[in-house]
Amino acid sequence: MSSTVTPLPETPEEVAAALRAAAYLADDSTALIAFLAQRLGKPVLVEGPAGVGKTELAKALARSTGRELVRLQCYEGLDEAKALYEWNYRKQLLQIQAAASTRPDAAETASIEMGEIFTKEFLLERPLMRAIANPEPVVLLIDEIDKTDQEFEAMLLELLSDFQITIPEMGRIEATTHPIVVLTSNNSRELTEALKRRCLYLWLDYPSSEREIEIIRLHAPEIDESLAARLVEVVDMIRELDLKKPPSISESIDWARTLILMGADDIDGKVFRESLSIIIKHRTDLELVAERIGPRLGRGSDPSPGPGKNGSR
Amino acid sequence: MAAAAGRSGRPGPSGMAEQILAFCEDLRREGVAIGTSEIQDAFHALEIVPWQVQVDFKESLAATVAKSPRDREIFELIFDRHFFRATEEKALEFKAESEAARSAAIAEAGDDGGPIDTEALADAIREAIEAGDESAMNDLARLAIEAFGQQGESSGVVGVDMQRIRRGLGLTANDGNGGEEGKTPIDRGQLARFERLLRRELQRNQIERQGQLPPARPLSELNRALPMRGAQDLAEVHKAVSQMKRRLATLGHDPRGAKRGRTVDVRRTMRSSLETGGVPLNLAYRPRRPRKPEIYVLCDVSTSVSSAATFFLSVLHALHDSFRKLRSFVFIERISEVTHVFQEERDFRQMAERVTSEGGVADISGYTDYGRVWREFLEDVSSDLGPRSTVIVLGDARTNGRPPAEDLFAKVAERANRTFWLNPEPELYWNYGDSVMNAYIPYCDGAFECWQTEHLETFVDIVASGRPSLQRPVQRKSGHRY
Numbered sequence: 162m163s164s165t166v167t168p169l170p171e172t173p174e175e176v177a178a179a180l181r182a183a184a185y186l187a188d189d190s191t192a193l194i195a196f197l198a199q200r201l202g203k204p205v206l207v208e209g210p211a212g213v214g215k216t217e218l219a220k221a222l223a224r225s226t227g228r229e230l231v232r233l234q235c236y237e238g239l240d241e242a243k244a245l246y247e248w249n250y251r252k253q254l255l256q257i258q259a260a261a262s263t264r265p266d267a268a269e270t271a272s273i274e275m276g277e278i279f280t281k282e283f284l285l286e287r288p289l290m291r292a293i294a295n296p297e298p299v300v301l302l303i304d305e306i307d308k309t310d311q312e313f314e315a316m317l318l319e320l321l322s323d324f325q326i327t328i329p330e331m332g333r334i335e336a337t338t339h340p341i342v343v344l345t346s347n348n349s350r351e352l353t354e355a356l357k358r359r360c361l362y363l364w365l366d367y368p369s370s371e372r373e374i375e376i377i378r379l380h381a382p383e384i385d386e387s388l389a390a391r392l393v394e395v396v397d398m399i400r401e402l403d404l405k406k407p408p409s410i411s412e413s414i415d416w417a418r419t420l421i422l423m424g425a426d427d428i429d430g431k432v433f434r435e436s437l438s439i440i441i442k443h444r445t446d447l448e449l450v451a452e453r454i455g456p457r458l459g460r461g462s463d464p465s466p467g468p469g470k471n472g473s474r
Numbered sequence: 475m476a477a478a479a480g481r482s483g484r485p486g487p488s489g490m491a492e493q494i495l496a497f498c499e500d501l502r503r504e505g506v507a508i509g510t511s512e513i514q515d516a517f518h519a520l521e522i523v524p525w526q527v528q529v530d531f532k533e534s535l536a537a538t539v540a541k542s543p544r545d546r547e548i549f550e551l552i553f554d555r556h557f558f559r560a561t562e563e564k565a566l567e568f569k570a571e572s573e574a575a576r577s578a579a580i581a582e583a584g585d586d587g588g589p590i591d592t593e594a595l596a597d598a599i600r601e602a603i604e605a606g607d608e609s610a611m612n613d614l615a616r617l618a619i620e621a622f623g624q625q626g627e628s629s630g631v632v633g634v635d636m637q638r639i640r641r642g643l644g645l646t647a648n649d650g651n652g653g654e655e656g657k658t659p660i661d662r663g664q665l666a667r668f669e670r671l672l673r674r675e676l677q678r679n680q681i682e683r684q685g686q687l688p689p690a691r692p693l694s695e696l697n698r699a700l701p702m703r704g705a706q707d708l709a710e711v712h713k714a715v716s717q718m719k720r721r722l723a724t725l726g727h728d729p730r731g732a733k734r735g736r737t738v739d740v741r742r743t744m745r746s747s748l749e750t751g752g753v754p755l756n757l758a759y760r761p762r763r764p765r766k767p768e769i770y771v772l773c774d775v776s777t778s779v780s781s782a783a784t785f786f787l788s789v790l791h792a793l794h795d796s797f798r799k800l801r802s803f804v805f806i807e808r809i810s811e812v813t814h815v816f817q818e819e820r821d822f823r824q825m826a827e828r829v830t831s832e833g834g835v836a837d838i839s840g841y842t843d844y845g846r847v848w849r850e851f852l853e854d855v856s857s858d859l860g861p862r863s864t865v866i867v868l869g870d871a872r873t874n875g876r877p878p879a880e881d882l883f884a885k886v887a888e889r890a891n892r893t894f895w896l897n898p899e900p901e902l903y904w905n906y907g908d909s910v911m912n913a914y915i916p917y918c919d920g921a922f923e924c925w926q927t928e929h930l931e932t933f934v935d936i937v938a939s940g941r942p943s944l945q946r947p948v949q950r951k952s953g954h955r956y
Binding site for chain 1: 507518542546749
């Protein structure tokens with residue numbers, strides 16, 4: 162979109178600073194790999210648990226480099242018609258019919274089919290094609306690649322290694338500019354070796370306490386420093402339990418905002434019970450957390466009988 | 475590769491390229507699949523990243539070479555081992571300063587080569603552990619090794635030295651019999667961190683002394699062994715369970731590679747053809763319904779196999795979505811249903827305790843009685859068995875001299891659609907001593923050894939996907955369908 166696409170960075174620190182300016186706090190290895198991705202022009206495969214900022218990284222990269230973000234959300238059954246390109250059948254049929262009515266000569270129709278209806282104007286561009294064909298450099302985000310099937314991965318290989326797409330009827334379309342490609346995966350299945358081989362690999366995990374406090378204060382600036390520290394401490398405790406869905410960073414941020422709205426200045430048993438549903442989204446998890454963490458937070462003003470059972474139901 | 479390394483622009487010292495190649499070779503030997511293109515990437519990356527900064531160097535190498543959490547783990551281990559000379563040098567420099575700084579804490583330790591006061595050392599270590607100061611712990615670990623070396627107690631075997639140093643310093647975790655003599659107990663996690671450092675230093679010493687790297691193989695093999703003895707660390711077990719849960723979560727219901735034999739959904743095809751003027755350009759297929767088996771698991775929980783059984787059960791229960799019904803039973807001398815335990819309990823440790831305590835399965839002797847188990851199972855449950863049922867038995871088939879009652883087992887197997895036997899002993903030991911595996915095998919659709927997580931994984935895959943076993947005897951069950 163914008164014409165102010167920044168030049169390639171010189172050092173990882175530069176990337177880290179740019180990401181920070183785009184409201185993303187990258188740790189050293191994240192910044193380093195973002196730097197390598199831009200300098201080497203290789204796709205990055207980002208894996209890690211849900212909600213640690215994998216998708217956000219791609220968005221922040223787009224913001225920090227002033228590129229457009231092209232996003233392809235993967236799902237089971239996604240095929241090339243939805244991801245790459247599709248011929249606009251209806252338009253083609255209309256074209257043939259229109260041509261047939263104006264030129265009712267059989268020999269002419271044959272030439273129409275090959276030459277005229279397989280051109281760019283009958284092509285419906287899907288995200289991958291859009292990323293390649295865009296005259297401006299873009300950031301291409303292929304989100305949750307593990308949700309697709311292996312055939313789709315194989316289809317991506319040409320794109321990822323050569324940044325080109327082959328359309329049988331038209332020939333090869335090569336990228337005019339070098340996109341930054343970010344693939345994310347929740348690691349719900351093993352990706353193929355061939356795909357991994359073409360990517361740089363980044364494993365994102367839950368951030369350290371200090372970094373998470375920083376992140377929270379960046380996104381919820383009104384929060385008190387000690388409250389943020391307390392919040393992160395509690396979230397860390399919760400993540401140590403064996404939950405169906407441990408709280409993610411975005412949920413900690415939501416929680417921080419909730420606490421600000423509630424006007425709480427400390428997380429005691431009462432506040433915890435009332436706002437628990439912000440960070441825990443499973444009934445059984447709610448029970449477990451209320452039982453294990455609730456009592457460790459002190460009673461608060463409300464004398465709660467038993468280990469916080471009333472808060473969870 | 476040598477060409478890439480020799481390029482004039484590369485800032486690395488001579489020999490660095492060979493080092494990196496050798497390092498990749500090491501990784502390959504550990505089972506990390508590294509292609510030539512990946513090594514090339516690594517070199518490209520190192521051209522633009524300053525190799526002098528250790529973190530950047532390591533991370534760039536990891537990003538290009540280690541592409542899964544497991545590979546990364548191996549990478550960490552090998553990296554430390556391979557590049558230890560560089561780190562060692564740095565550590566020596568560092569030690570020169572830090573020793574001066576720490577001389578106050580380590581009373582009278584200064585005099586070059588003089589004996590180090592163990593008491594003071596132990597106190598210093600305690601302090602460092604409590605403060606969680608990683609670099610201090612690292613230095614102190616080295617000092618401790620030195621101190622014990624001076625006393626001539628070094629045995630040269632890492633494990634033995636670890637034990638001696640620990641005992642010598644009186645380091646015990648808080649839930650052991652520590653706390654005596656008014657010493658403050660140490661947090662177990664922190665102590666484990668110190669021990670890890672200690673072990674690394676010992677290994678480093680050993681590498682230096684012998685001038686060669688320790689054999690790498692056993693390390694990766696050990697990690698994959700199934701937890702067999704109750705004494706094993708439950709945290710480890712838990713980690714393995716959650717890893718496997720994740721990996722298996724998608725197995726039961728994935729359509730990958732299952733495009734063959736699909737049937738066309740005519741109605742939907744015709745409907746979508748309306749868009750294209752009645753020309754059926756896109757075929758619509760009928761979705762496949764995954765076959766969901768009913769599973770009955772019978773686990774031997776006598777001391778010899780109990781933790782493997784709990785492990786196995788909790789993996790299966792984590793996957794209960796893939797099954798129509800899942801009922802689990804444990805047995806020693808008698809049988810008892812424990813399905814509810816897994817529905818209620820999330821914590822592995824407590825799960826294990828409840829399975830063995832609530833079952834009420836041990837009667838008098840505590841020895842497995844297969845005959846009685848089959849009889850009770852037949853009486854109580856077998857009327858529920860049907861053509862969808864899969865029966866899985868996990869046990870070592872050691873009857874302690876009691877009759878195996880294979881005729882009763884045959885009846886169970888006959889009623890169920892499929893019957894599998896998992897034996898936590900390697901196949902080599904089957905039918906030795908009181909193991910009567912051969913009596914049961916003819917009635918099973920498959921008998922597997924199951925002492926590595928890999929075995930278990932393939933097995934769960936077979937069961938969850940509803941695929942028939944490869945070892946199925948064809949003749950059986952021809953007449954007896956009801």
